[in-house]
Amino acid sequence: MEFFHAVKGVMRRTPGGYSVEQEHTWGDEERVLSTAIDTSNARTHAAMVDNINTPAVIKALKDLVGATNVYLGKVSQKDIRPLLIDSAARYVTTILCCLGVAETSSKVGFGEIGADADKAKGSGGVSSEETLAPALDLIIKFRDEIRSLTMAGATKSELMRACDNLRDVGLPDLGVKLDDKEGGALWKMTDKEALRKELERDAEAKQKKESETRLKKEEAVRKLAEKEAAAKIDPAEMFKLGEYSGVFSEYDENGIPTKTKEGEEVAKAQRKKLAKSHSSQKAAHEKWLAKNVAEGVAKVSL
Secondary structure, rough: HHHHHHHHHHHHHHHHOEEEEEOOOOOOHHHHHHHHHHHHHHHHHHHHHHHOOHHHHHHHHHHHHHHHHHHHOOOOOOHHHHHHHHHHHHHHHHHHHHOOOOOOOOOOOOOOOOOOHHEEEOOOOOOOOHHHHHHHHHHHHHHHHHHHHHHHOOOOHHHHHHHHHHHHHOOOHHEEEEEEEEEEEEEEOOOHHHHHHHHHHHHHHHHHHHHHHHHHHHHHHHHHHHHHHHHHHHHHHHHHHHHHHHEEEOOOOOOOOOOOOOOOOOOHHHHHHHHHHHHHHHHHHHHHHHHHHHHHHHHHOO
């Protein structure tokens, strides 16, 4: 039984036994196991034609199970060749089916036969193992991730990110919606497709909000930079630059225009308005000077 559990664990990590991201060439350990499969096949065949010599068949299967366990013990998980393991397990299952001690199916293992079969299967004929497998795989994956993060000294935010990924990706794939509540999360079963669309809408709304927040920050930075650049201008020179360039011809001792470029006196109302702008610029410029002096003193102190 433990043999089949081990094989199923390997196959769950690589559904179908094949992945383009995995190495599939054989080394010495794979060749030894392949030879063990061929040997078990020949010995089993000989025992079967020998008036169904059951003890010899079981001995041949036992040796193959032992060879497979040795392989699984020697080779690291990432280097296991699942197609080879699947081949050994399916052969053992096929012979056990022939002997009537395993359920005939396309899966490896004994199946669920005997007195507990009806209890173990649901109304759809699906085994409890098949029913629970997706949830158990998710739990194991999450546990492994948390252990790895903890052992690596992960931060609180990294651990929270893993929990959020379970809520937003893992559980929805099982049709489970998790709502974070004060005092503990609440879960409910729902349609996977409807949940997927809901999560997509939530993700889009979150992205839109983050984008708006980012744009506001960028705008604030831009305005601050413009304000900083404007504050650098000496108030005595402000009416000779930018939009005021070439507009006036004469200025008083503070730099406030007194005559237009045509030589006419600046109107009293306009001069009052210009004086107000000059006063605001003077305050901003003095503040900018004081800030730069303070920063300069700080740098010298360092």
